[in-house]
Amino acid sequence: MSKWGGMIPKSSLGPINVGLSSASETTMISLLGKPNVTKNDDCYNDLASPPTKALLTSATIAKFKVRGIKPAVASLVSVFNNIQSLDQSLLDASGSEGMLCVRLRRPTSGAPSTHLSNHSWGTAIDIAVDGKTIGNGKGKVQLGIATIIPLFNKAGWFSGVGFGAEDDMHFEVANETMHAWAASGLLG
Ligand SMILES: [Zn+2]
Known part of the structure; x- marks a missing residue:
C-alpha cells in the first residue's frame, strides 16, 4: 500500500464542494434524457438514453480506462493530468471502479431506490486508491481521495464525501457544471 491508501480524519479536510451541488435527477433527465432502466444489480448500458x-x-488514463460522455471524459483527463503534476505516485495509486453504469441507485440501507444513479449518464466515477474503494470510512477518508478532492472541485466535480453518507469514492459532474456545459453547447 502507498501512503495514499492511508486513512485521515474527514475533520482535517478544508472546505469541500464550495459552490457545487450534486447533480439532481431533474437536471440530468432534462439535459440528457431518461434511461429506461429499472434495476440496480448490474450495469444496463444498452439502455442509456x-x-x-x-x-x-x-479514454485511457494512466493504467485505467474510462467511458462516459465526451465533456466528462475530457474533464477527467485534465483532472488526472493535474494529479500527475501534483504527484506522480498519486496518479500511480489511482484507479477507476467504473464510470458509465446505467442503473438505479444502490442505497446501503433502507428501501430500494427508484432514483437513477448519476453513473447512468457517464458523468460520475468511483475512484480506487491502491486498488481499493472505500464508501464509508467511518469519519475517515483515504489520503488519496482527500488530496484529489480540490482538483476535482476546481474542475466542477462534486465529491461524494459531501453526501455525508457512504459514497466517499464517488465523484460526479456537479449540477452547476452540467448547466454550464449545456449552455456552452457541450451536451449536443
Ligand atoms: Zn459512484
Whole structure:
C-alpha cells in the first residue's frame, strides 16, 4: 500500500464542494434524457438514453480506462493530468471502479431506490486508491481521495464525501457544471 491508501480524519479536510451541488435527477433527465432502466444489480448500458449514447467516448488514463460522455471524459483527463503534476505516485495509486453504469441507485440501507444513479449518464466515477474503494470510512477518508478532492472541485466535480453518507469514492459532474456545459453547447 502507498501512503495514499492511508486513512485521515474527514475533520482535517478544508472546505469541500464550495459552490457545487450534486447533480439532481431533474437536471440530468432534462439535459440528457431518461434511461429506461429499472434495476440496480448490474450495469444496463444498452439502455442509456439516446443523448447519452450519442456523446459516449472512452479514454485511457494512466493504467485505467474510462467511458462516459465526451465533456466528462475530457474533464477527467485534465483532472488526472493535474494529479500527475501534483504527484506522480498519486496518479500511480489511482484507479477507476467504473464510470458509465446505467442503473438505479444502490442505497446501503433502507428501501430500494427508484432514483437513477448519476453513473447512468457517464458523468460520475468511483475512484480506487491502491486498488481499493472505500464508501464509508467511518469519519475517515483515504489520503488519496482527500488530496484529489480540490482538483476535482476546481474542475466542477462534486465529491461524494459531501453526501455525508457512504459514497466517499464517488465523484460526479456537479449540477452547476452540467448547466454550464449545456449552455456552452457541450451536451449536443
Ligand atoms: Zn459512484
